[in-house]
Amino acid sequence: SQQGEEDPQALSIQEGENATMNCSYKTSINNLQWYRQNSGRGLVHLILIRSNEREKHSGRLRVTLDTSKKSSSLLITASRAADTASYFCATDAGAETSGSRLTFGEGTQLTVNP
């Protein structure tokens, strides 16, 4: 099965509300990354959190990482209709010389209603 598993699979909220997505993984990691994908497009990198970090912020995004529970969460505050997209977590669990080979979860489809 996938290294990263996200929940919920789908999330529908109203504009202005906060959206929280969760990701669980199975093995030790170097870092965990969150990506966004608009329909029919490529992925866009949002934020990277290293295994020795617990929380990271970028604009309206807040990511937490709990390595003891092998889980991460992505919080989007004050959501906008333009935040509607699929969100994926990806884990880097490779050796130091193996390149940033990532394993992706199946994603959360976020819909923000105006």
Place this chain on the structure above:
Amino acid sequence: DGGITQSPKYLFRKEGQNVTLSCEQNLNHDAMYWYRQDPGQGLRLIYYSQIVNDFQKGDIAEGYSVSREKKESFPLTVTSAQKNPTAFYLCASSIFPIRVGRHQPQHFGDGTRLSIL
């Protein structure tokens, strides 16, 4: 502007035919990757390359082949041996971690959608 260009955007394959998907980057990245995405699913790694003239199989390499003759280019061939090729194919690149440290994001192209005729 630097980025990754995938072409064509849409591609149709006939039975028994090999098709090649193009991926070009001008980010001066060492590492390049090919992923397959099925509807409603995450990405699965097909092949990746860390340096020119070298590449490794990912999780689902059967029925696919790649080459890396130039740093900027990493074409993917979907062979007739791939019996279920209909999917969205994404190419990505990243700086090789030995150069700048482990924690690097991947940069993605806008994908090629492959269908069977």
